[in-house]
Amino acid sequence: MASGLLPQDVVVLAKLACYRGERPPMAQVASDLALSPSQVHASLKRLERSRLVDAHTGRPLLKAVEEFLIHGVKYVFPAQRGEATRGVPTAYAAPPLSDQIVADGELTPVWPDAEGSVRGVTLEPLHRAVPKAARQDPALYAILALIDALRDGRVRERQLAERELSERLRRLLRG
Incomplete structure (x- = not known):
């Protein structure tokens, strides 16, 4: 099966x-x-x-x-970009990558969300409940944003996301 x-x-x-x-x-x-x-x-x-x-x-x-x-x-599950909207920053625009990567004037990727505070370009979340779940759990937010950086990022963003995600998973799953 x-x-x-x-x-x-x-x-x-x-x-x-x-x-x-x-x-x-x-x-x-x-x-x-x-x-x-x-x-x-x-x-x-x-x-x-x-x-x-x-x-x-x-x-x-x-x-x-x-x-x-x-x-x-x-x-x-390849990333799907959409139109400009208000939402929750993701990928390189969200912690933990946001302090390592400077946006070059382009609209940042966001999960569409009425409660979001940032205007950016839609990056469809893996599920519609992602913005709400991420607001409630910073660790989950970081992991999902890193996954989005791997799904949508450029080479440097993907390399940073890979290293950061590996470190976080090892910390979380090895105790």
Whole structure:
């Protein structure tokens, strides 16, 4: 049976990493991500079939997660840019890369969001609930922004994002 990963599965995977190896109740994961429990359950099953999450412990598997996020996600879920809008900064315009990369006058990438404070160019989030979930969890925000830098960034941005994401995943998943 094919894993058939969906974009929201990447968001669930990132959130699982933020729990530092602990597996909270599915209802909490759903609430934290503004998803339904059935969406989270289906996502976890797909992540297990993809061998990104251990089926027995529910923990993300560091090496597989790192390899998938750094080398695979940009091909499976390529970035899609849109029109100018107000939103939440992402990719190189968000922490942790925003203090390392200076924008060269172009509109910065943002997730469209009515509560967003920055005008930029739309970079479609992996799921519509991403801006809300990111506002509630700075660690999740950083990981999702780094993933967007890998999906959409130029060479230097991708190199910085790869290094930063690897370090964060190792800290979170090794305890």
